[in-house]
Amino acid sequence: xxxxxxxxxxxxxxxxxxxxxxxxxxxxxxxxxxxxxxxxxxxxxxxxxxxxxxxxxxxxxxxxxxxxxxxxxxxxxxxxxxxxxxxxxxxxxxxxxxxxxxxxxxxxxxxxxxxxxxxxxxxxxxxxxxxxxxxxxxxxxxxxxxxxxxxxxxxxxxxxxxxxxxxxxxxxxxxxxxxxxxxxxxxxxxxxxxxxxxxxxxxxxxxxxxxxxxxxxxxxxxxxxxxxxxxxxxxxxxxxxxxxxxxxxxxxxxxxxxxxxxxxxxxxxxxxxxxxxxxxxxxxxxxxxxxxxxxxxxxxxxxxxxxxxxxxxxxxxxxxxxxxxxxxxxxxxxxxxxxxxxxxxxxxxxxxxxxxxxxxxxxxxxxxxxxxxxxxxxxxxxxxxxxxxxxxxxxxxxxxxxxxxxxxxxxxxxxxxxx
Amino acid sequence: xxxxxxxxxxxxxxxxxxxxxxxxxxxxxxxxxxxxxxxxxxxxxxxxxxxxxxxxxxxxxxxxxxxxxxxxxxxxxxxxxxxxxxxxxxxxxxxxxxxxxxxxxxxxxxxxxxxxxxxxxxxxxxxxxxxxxxxxxxxxxxxxxxxxxxxxxxxxxxxxxxxxxxxxxxxxxxxxxxxxxxxxxxxxxxxxxxxxxxxxxxxxxxxxxxxxxxxxxxxxxxxxxxxxxxxxxxxxxxxxxxxxxxxxxxxxxxxxxxxxxxxxxxxxxxxxxxxxxxxxxxxxxxxxxxxxxxxxxxxxxxxxxxxxxxxxxxxxxxxxxxxxxxxxxxxxxxxxxxxxxxxxxxxxxxxxxxxxxxxxxxxxxxxxxxxxxxxxxxxxxxxxxxxxxxxxxxxxxxxxxxxxxxxxxxxxxxxxxxx
Numbered sequence: 060x061x062x063x064x065x066x067x068x069x070x071x072x073x074x075x076x077x078x079x080x081x082x083x084x085x086x087x088x089x090x091x092x093x094x095x096x097x098x099x100x101x102x103x104x105x106x107x108x109x110x111x112x113x114x115x116x117x118x119x120x121x122x123x124x125x126x127x128x129x130x131x132x133x134x135x136x137x138x139x140x141x142x143x144x145x146x147x148x149x150x151x152x153x154x155x156x157x158x159x160x161x162x163x164x165x166x167x168x169x170x171x172x173x174x175x176x177x178x179x180x181x182x183x184x185x186x187x188x189x190x191x192x193x194x195x196x197x198x199x200x201x202x203x204x205x206x207x208x209x210x211x212x213x214x215x216x217x218x219x220x221x222x223x224x225x226x227x228x229x230x231x232x233x234x235x236x237x238x239x240x241x242x243x244x245x246x247x248x249x250x251x252x253x254x255x256x257x258x259x260x261x262x263x264x265x266x267x268x269x270x271x272x273x274x275x276x277x278x279x280x281x282x283x284x285x286x287x288x289x290x291x292x293x294x295x296x297x298x299x300x301x302x303x304x305x306x307x308x309x310x311x312x313x314x315x316x317x318x319x320x321x322x323x324x325x326x327x328x329x330x331x332x333x334x335x336x337x338x339x340x341x342x343x344x345x346x347x348x349x350x351x352x353x354x355x356x357x358x359x360x361x362x363x364x365x366x367x368x369x370x371x372x373x374x375x376x377x378x379x380x381x382x383x384x385x386x387x388x389x390x391x392x393x394x395x396x397x398x399x400x401x402x403x404x405x406x407x408x409x410x411x412x413x414x415x416x417x418x419x420x421x422x423x424x425x426x427x428x429x430x431x432x433x434x435x436x437x438x439x440x441x442x443x444x445x446x447x448x449x450x451x452x453x454x455x456x457x458x459x460x461x462x463x464x465x466x467x468x469x470x471x472x473x474x475x476x477x478x
Numbered sequence: 479x480x481x482x483x484x485x486x487x488x489x490x491x492x493x494x495x496x497x498x499x500x501x502x503x504x505x506x507x508x509x510x511x512x513x514x515x516x517x518x519x520x521x522x523x524x525x526x527x528x529x530x531x532x533x534x535x536x537x538x539x540x541x542x543x544x545x546x547x548x549x550x551x552x553x554x555x556x557x558x559x560x561x562x563x564x565x566x567x568x569x570x571x572x573x574x575x576x577x578x579x580x581x582x583x584x585x586x587x588x589x590x591x592x593x594x595x596x597x598x599x600x601x602x603x604x605x606x607x608x609x610x611x612x613x614x615x616x617x618x619x620x621x622x623x624x625x626x627x628x629x630x631x632x633x634x635x636x637x638x639x640x641x642x643x644x645x646x647x648x649x650x651x652x653x654x655x656x657x658x659x660x661x662x663x664x665x666x667x668x669x670x671x672x673x674x675x676x677x678x679x680x681x682x683x684x685x686x687x688x689x690x691x692x693x694x695x696x697x698x699x700x701x702x703x704x705x706x707x708x709x710x711x712x713x714x715x716x717x718x719x720x721x722x723x724x725x726x727x728x729x730x731x732x733x734x735x736x737x738x739x740x741x742x743x744x745x746x747x748x749x750x751x752x753x754x755x756x757x758x759x760x761x762x763x764x765x766x767x768x769x770x771x772x773x774x775x776x777x778x779x780x781x782x783x784x785x786x787x788x789x790x791x792x793x794x795x796x797x798x799x800x801x802x803x804x805x806x807x808x809x810x811x812x813x814x815x816x817x818x819x820x821x822x823x824x825x826x827x828x829x830x831x832x833x834x835x836x837x838x839x840x841x842x843x844x845x846x847x848x849x850x851x852x853x854x855x856x857x858x859x860x861x862x863x864x865x866x867x868x869x870x871x872x873x874x875x876x877x878x879x880x881x882x883x884x885x886x887x888x889x890x891x892x893x894x895x896x897x
Contacts, residue, residue: 079814083838156837162859168848170858173836177870260870281700281871302893309895395498404889417592417888418575419502429587429891438896439589439887440581451596451679452700453872456887468858468875469836470823472848474721476728477857 063243067251070206070239071258074179077236078204082176086153088231093149093196096227097142100192103223107133110219111188118212130186133216141192141220144443148196151442154460155202158469168475172466176202178260180463181252182445183208183274185266188216194263195224195238197445201463204237206259208252211244218242253278263458265446283458285447287373288318288401290431293390293416295407296327300334302428303406304341309430310404312345316375318447319402319424319434323370323380325390326355331383335359347377354383370397387412391419398422400449402434402456423449423456482662486670489625489658490677493598496655497623501595505572507650508619512568515615515646516561522642526552529638530607537631549605552635560611560639563862567615570861573879574621577888587894591885595621597679599882600671601864602627602693604685607635613682614643614657616864620882623656625678627671630663637661672697682877684865702877704866706792707737707820709850712809712835714826715746719753721847722825723760728849729823731764735794737866738821738843738853742789742799744809745774750802754778766796773802789816806831810838817841819868821853821875842868842875 081089100107111133118128154174161171180203182194191207198205209217221240228235241248253262253274262282264274275282292310294303310321326334335358349355349362350369356362359381369380370393384390387405394403404426405416413427424434434456436444441459448454454462500508519526530552537547573593580590599622601613610626617624628636640659647654660667672681672693681701683693694701711729713722729740745753754777768774768781769788775781778800788799789812803809806824813822823845824835832846843853853875855863860878867873873881 079838079840082840164857164859166852166857168852168857173844175837175840178840276698279695281869283871299893305893305895306891313896406893413890418594419498421498421501421594421597422886424887424889425592426889427891428893429889430895432896433585433587433589433889433891433894434887438583438585438587440583450700451884452702453884455884465870465872465874467841468843468853470843470845470848470852471832472725472846472852474718474724474825474847475852476724476849477732477851 063245063247064251066243067248067255070241071179071255073236074204074206074239075258077234078176078178080234081199081204081237082155082202084202084233088233089153089200089202090149092199092227092231092233093145095230096192096196096224097145099223099226100138100142100145100220103219104135104138107138107216107219110215113215114213121212123212127186127212131188131213131216133188137189141189144193145196148200148443151200151460153200154464166475166477167472169471171469173469174461174464175467176464179204179206179258181206181208181259181262181280183249183252183262183264183266183270184210185270186210186213188213188220190265191217191220191240192224193443194445197443197460197463199237201460203463206239206241206252208241208248214244249274250277253280256280263445283446283448283454283462284450285318286449287399288320289322289371289373289397289399290319290401291323291325291394291398291403292321292431293325293387293394293403293405294327294330294334295387295405295409295412296329297409297412298327298330298406299408300330300337303334304338306404306406306428306430307338308341310432311347311379312342312377313430313432315377317432319431320375321379321431322372322374323382323397325382325384325393327387327390328354328383328385331355331358335381345377347379349379349381351381352383355381373399387415391416395421401447402426402431404429404431423447482664482666483670485662486667486674489660490598490674492655493623493625493658494677496653497595497597499653500618500623500656501574501621503621503652507652508572508621509568511618511646511650511652512564512615514649515611515643516564518642518645519557519561519564519611519639522638523554523557526557526635526638529634532634533632540631542631546605546631550607550632550635552607556608560608563612564615567619567862570619570879572619573883585894585896586891588890590888592888593880593883594886595883598623598625598677600625600627600678600681600699602668602671602681602683602685602689603629604689605629605632607632607639609684610636610639610659611643612862613864616862616879616882618656620879622882625658625660625671627660627667633663668693669696672699675699682864702865702867702873702881703869704737705868706818707739708741708790708792708816708818709738709820710742710744710813710817710822711740711850712744712806712813712822712824713746713749713753714806714824714828714831715748716828716831717746717749717825718827719756722753723757725823725825725847725849726757727760729851730766730798731761731796732849732851734796736851738850739794740798740850741791741793742801742816744801744803744812746806746809747773747802747804750774750777754800764796766798768798768800770800771802774800792818806834810835814840820866821845821850823848823850842866
């Protein structure tokens with residue numbers, strides 16, 4: 060590509076134009092496109108796997124590690140997943156055009172809100188090619204145009220998926236620019252994408268912390284971002300021990316590498332001597348490494364001393380920090396200081412404590428007597444998610460179709476004027 | 479002030495701490511503080527006017543123009559306005575803690591949303607000292623801590639108002655850091671305020687376009703911003719002529735200097751020869767200057783030829799651009815291209831046309847048969863507004879208490895785990 064800057068401006072301009080068309084597309088047109096994409100992928104399994112093979116070979120030659128190669132692979136099961144995902148998004152309710160809060164005002168006008176697409180969404184992601192399909196489907200269903208920039212190591216796979224997406228758009232009579240997949244591995248493309256506020260309304264980065272921090276710092280377009288998930292469980296002095304242990308074990312061990320995994324456990328002082336040994340027993344099979352405060356250390360065999368840094372850490376591994384706290388006040392203060400604002404859960408039988416925790420914890424998901432692992436778009440009933448936002452403006456927590464829209468005011472009159 | 483950077487960090491840190499306390503404050507505590515502020519202002523009329531006199535004299539000496547001095551003046555009527563405003567905000571419903579959409583999920587958990595404050599809001603404004611009071615009241619009622627940075631020319635007035643605000647906070651037992659008014663005119667304070675994302679969650683600039691553009695470009699904190707109001711009225715070929723003229727005259731002439739004033743009129747071709755001469759007659763007393771397309775020029779005596787720039791202009795004056803369009807399609811395309819995304823109105827008796835306009839116009843307020851002048855927090859029933867957002871993320875249009883909050887997810891279980 061000779062002039063990356065001209066190429067990206069062209070992509071932006073086309074996306075802006077297409078965004079008007081997609082915003083006005085009917086629900087059945089959008090669903091038709093999504094189902095046609097699913098069919099195109101079904102019929103292109105061979106081409107997809109061939110393109111993916113190219114990427115995998117290049118990746119091996121470049122010395123990518125096993126985990127990266129695994130994320131890059133388009134296995135038959137993952138292709139099934141893309142097809143299923145497209146059909147699920149087609150089945151979701153269309154958020155666009157929903158009208159709420161219509162009320163007559165004393166002046167005689169009727170005022171309410173209409174849900175509308177954001178416009179053009181830029182998505183920047185890393186090695187998983189199936190994200191191309193997921194992101195395209197959510198943007199389209201929510202009436203937005205999408206500019207997708209995947210990892211350079213997945214270029215061939217992404218182009219093959221893009222081909223199926225274009226077939227689906229064409230079959231529904233929608234502009235092929237409604238979903239554009241960047242066709243160059245030039246890194247300058249990202250820098251350009253995040254500095255075109257005239258063409259791009261929001262950026263959603265999906266990937267490692269480094270990528271997201273860099274994009275947030277440099278973007279001139281609003282970013283819906285998800286940084287760490289340093290999730291807490293607080294076992295209150297009025298907790299039911301059995302529920303406390305069940306939830307803690309699930310939150311920590313069901314999966315280690317997810318952002319809603321428990322990373323830091325707080326236990327009320329008056330219950331620590333009872334609950335921590337029971338917990339240790341329940342966790343025995345999982346070989347969890349503890350980083351503990353002095354009181355917890357004495358109760359957890361093999362625990363290491365926690366450093367100040369441990370309280371803010373997202374381990375994504377069989378490691379957990381453990382701290383004994385004096386009261387719910389100290390628990391709330393500790394969480395609001397060290398948490399990344401993702402998900403926290405209190406275990407308590409006290410109505411009053413539950414209410415305080417729900418109100419005072421400043422995180423995108425706050426739970427009572429439930430595993431942090433529930434913080435997920437599917438579990439919350441959003442149908443799908445484009446990511447989990449740890450920001451405070453616009454959308455917090457799992458971002459589904461609604462998070463890719465906003466509300467404008469609509470006013471109905473009959474020749475009304477202001478006096 | 480010797481070390482402005484240390485001062486601002488201190489302000490930020492105190493605001494962050496205070497924000498936890500204000501977020502947890504009860505509705506009656508917040509209302510008590512607001513009413514006590516109103517009383518304090520009532521009792522400090524003399525001090526306020528003395529402080530304001532100092533600013534006015536300094537302003538005159540500095541050669542501020544008459545319009546600026548007028549904005550700076552704290553007349554008795556404006557003091558009444560501040561008192562009345564505080565009492566009105568106290569009477570508004572508390573948005574914090576509202577729980578919506580609680581539903582059981584197949585897993586057994588209950589999921590819903592709780593409305594919560596944003597945290598710390600930084601407000602940067604220009605000469606009007608009464609904004610200090612307005613901004614403080616809206617931030618406090620919505621459970622946020624506020625850092626207020628007014629114009630340097632209003633420093634004494636703002637400090638005197640700040641004094642009353644602190645009296646109100648103290649009387650309700652709330653931290654004095656819940657509302658902090660910057661005590662220096664050092665311009666570096668603004669640069670620091672907008673680059674402390676660790677202490678400030680959102681910036682609301684209120685003032686001229688220059689101020690807002692500069693802040694948006696340099697801020698590392700999300701900005702709720704309001705740029706121009708280049709508002710349109712489109713008179714459709716199925717318009718009622720009488721309503722069309724009534725609304726157009728009101729939208730253009732009720733006030734010239736407001737952001738929701740009509741700036742650009744579009745008229746369907748088939749109705750131009752009938753409606754434009756009638757409109758000209760109705761506008762005769764107002765001496766409006768027209769900047770028109772060739773067709774409209776021929777129908778509007780004294781009209782000047784519009785340049786391309788006129789279509790994007792916010793005149794804030796008795797000037798209006800006028801364009802004859804072929805169809806509603808051309809009207810929608812023109813508006814979406816040239817509008818600043820503030821407010822647009824269609825005049826039509828056609829249900830179909832009204833529906834299309836409502837859906838396809840990408841502005842924060844879209845109206846049918848109503849004057850653009852209605853785009854206002856009070857008219858919409860928000861009770862008050864901190865500004866009008868022309869952004870697309872988070873809040874669009876008039877931003878009231880709800881726009882100063884967001885929603886977190888809450889999850890209720892009884893020991894539920896994910897399987």
